[in-house]
Amino acid sequence: MKLDSKYFDSIRLSSKRSQGAKKETRAPLCQWKGCEKPGPHKAPKGRGRDGEYFHFCVDHVRQYNQDYNYFDGMSDAEVNSFRKDALTGHRPTWKTGANAWAHGTRDGSRTEEAAARVAESTVRMARKVRSSRTAPSAFRRQLKPLERKALKTLDLGDDATREDIKTRFKELVKVHHPDANGGDSRSEEKLREILQAYNYLKQAGLV
Template sequence: MKLDSKFFDSIRVSSRRQQGAKKEPRANGCQWKGCDKPGSHKAPKGRGRDGEYFHFCMDHVRQYNHEYNYFDGMSDAEVNNFRKDALTGHRPTWKAGANAWAHGTRDGVRTAEAAERVAASTQKMTRRARSSRTEAPTFRRQLKPLERKALHTLDLGEQATREDIKSRFKELVKMHHPDANGGDSRSEEKLREILQAYNHLKQSGLA
């Protein structure tokens, strides 16, 4: 085999240094006005120019990113709509098993009538959620025997609320106070039981 053959030259592998030199891209200059540093960092050009970038140096790409605002020029309503659409990848949505025509949309554009239906449905769901929160039943732990006895002393059932207990306690204190019963000993004894019952319920966290 001849080392100086033209066929040998055509398949000769280039050196690593030459390969590295070919792969290294030539850095563009910084596009910041008045800057002559290499622009080795990319920055997006903004809304409506997706896929296009400026080339800045490190200092100016930081400044650009700090001042960058994708929503510049958009109203608050447009920004809110953009954020809502971003949840679905900016694609139109409709119920499973129905096409775009069934919901008043065509070519990905929702008509005003369909938008009104969606808004009404959303408001209805919101009202239901609020109603369910306000009407949610309150669950109480199982009462202990002394707690049941204390409620019974106040003539209350096991489902009595904190407000029920306080209100009933005030009524019974006025009713059995010695000043209202001429110093009757039976009223004093009953009042003592009421105070003990209320204090026990208060210590238990029920009153």
């Protein structure tokens, strides 16, 4: 655009100062009694009037905030109750173990059905716990050849339990004890094998 253009004179530039003045004049007047300054600063109107604000100038909003008391007009008991409820965001709370049906916040017609489901799930959980307790005792690692030989010496199979081994050991000791067999050398040798087999099984952790 040329400087001598007829459009050049129609251009108007507004300064930042003039824009700021316009913004300042748009602000509402200070609501402090006797003050005629703009009031761009908000101040809450108080308890029970949430979302409502006064408009003050900077001097009067500071003064208002210094004297502001949200709990004005409340008794000590009401203040303590408010502070206690503030810990949970003023939401309803219940004692441990209480449910929503007990406080009337849900349909009571489904209370029995819900209780039945809880009882059923409890029974299933108890069964799982009992089965988990008995499962490890039924498990046995793979036996070694010498362990199988020791069990065979006691006339037992690979699936013999600790109680089976102890019971059979006591029975065989009574049968082959010198006092019971009249000093038979074959029984003494058999008793020696039984003792060795039992001690080996004990060292292996099977007894």
